[in-house]
Amino acid sequence: xxxxxxxxxxxxxxxxxxxxxxxxxxxxxxxxxxxxxxxxxxxxxxxxxxxxxxxxxxxxxxxxxxxxxxxxxxxxxxxxxxxxxxxxxxxxxxxxxxxxxxxxxxxxxxxxxxxxxxxxxxxxxxxxxxxxxxxxxxxxxxxxxxxxxxxxxxxxxxxxxxxxxxxxxxxxxxxxxxxxxxxxxxxxxxxxxxxxxxxxxxxxxxxxxxxxxxxxxxxxxxxxxxxx
Numbered sequence: 001x002x003x004x005x006x007x008x009x010x011x012x013x014x015x016x017x018x019x020x021x022x023x024x025x026x027x028x029x030x031x032x033x034x035x036x037x038x039x040x041x042x043x044x045x046x047x048x049x050x051x052x053x054x055x056x057x058x059x060x061x062x063x064x065x066x067x068x069x070x071x072x073x074x075x076x077x078x079x080x081x082x083x084x085x086x087x088x089x090x091x092x093x094x095x096x097x098x099x100x101x102x103x104x105x106x107x108x109x110x111x112x113x114x115x116x117x118x119x120x121x122x123x124x125x126x127x128x129x130x131x132x133x134x135x136x137x138x139x140x141x142x143x144x145x146x147x148x149x150x151x152x153x154x155x156x157x158x159x160x161x162x163x164x165x166x167x168x169x170x171x172x173x174x175x176x177x178x179x180x181x182x183x184x185x186x187x188x189x190x191x192x193x194x195x196x197x198x199x200x201x202x203x204x205x206x207x208x209x210x211x212x213x214x215x216x217x218x219x220x221x222x223x224x225x226x227x228x
Contacts, residue, residue: 003117006047007031008038008064009079010056014102018051021106022113035059039067047074049117052096054080054087062094069095073142073154075116079104085191092195097156119181120155130165132223135209137165146207156181157200164213169225171216197221 005027009015019029030045032038035057042050050068054061065076078091081102088099097116100109120142130137136145142158144151153161159181163172174193181196197215204210214222 002026002028003048004028004030004045005113006042006045006050008042008050008052008056008061010035010053018106018109022110025110027113038064039071042068042074043071048121049075049077049113052076052078054078054091062090065091065094065096069154073152075120075155077109077112077116079109089191089195092192093199095154095199097154116155119159130162132165132168132212135207137161144204144207144209146209149207151203151206153200153203156196157203160196160200161204164221164223168223171220171222173220175220177220 005022007015007018007029009018009031015031019031022029030041030047032041034041036059038056038059052061052065056064061078061080065078068074068076073095076096076098078087078096078099079102080087080099091099097120098112100112121140130139134146137143137158138145139158139162142153142155144153144158144161160177163177163180174190178193181193197213201210201213204213212224214224216222
């Protein structure tokens with residue numbers, strides 16, 4: 001089944017180049033018709049991934065990222081000429097999964113899209129659910145449960161928590177987490193990871209799981225076990 005990419009970009013030339021290139025790779029693409037109804041168009045298209053510019057008519061990409069995250073955890077890649085660190089951190093903090101600065105290489109864009117789709121929707125032959133104490137993580141649905149409570153995670157947050165569940169009681173290094181999330185892309189740094197961890201902890205506080213995740217100075221993170 002061909003995966004569906006929705007392009008939110010107000011430059012028609014850039015949009016056309018991206019659409020033509022992704023179509024050659026077998027993706028089904030669509031672009032915005034009305035920049036006041038971006039969120040509705042994404043839902044109607046049933047996108048698997050969104051490419052989102054920052055500077056847009058009416059509302060900027062940060063606004064639409066927040067709107068998307070109100071109803072979905074589908075993967076979002078920001079594409080922007082506004083590539084300073086503040087914009088990158090803002091994008092990640094609002095729920096984006098990756099960020100590419102213009103101008104970018106189309107082959108790199110395809111590689112990022114493919115990797116993010118794999119991480120978001122496929123977990124190979126791995127078990128459907130992982131448990132830690134009374135918590136249950138389903139990485140395929142990006143949710144963690146505790147009793148009757150369910151917390152919805154982004155694909156990246158789910159991947160981080162999966163690593164912690166798999167290595168409960170052991171320190172998981174920052175480098176290991178970053179490698180799993182972004183596979184060594186140059187954009188990734190410790191600050192970006194810290195933003196993701198802060199967001200994850202905030203979500204997990206609803207089910208008090210955040211208390212079990214410890215920061216080990218200069219090393220990484222540890223999901224405590226009964227032995228700690």
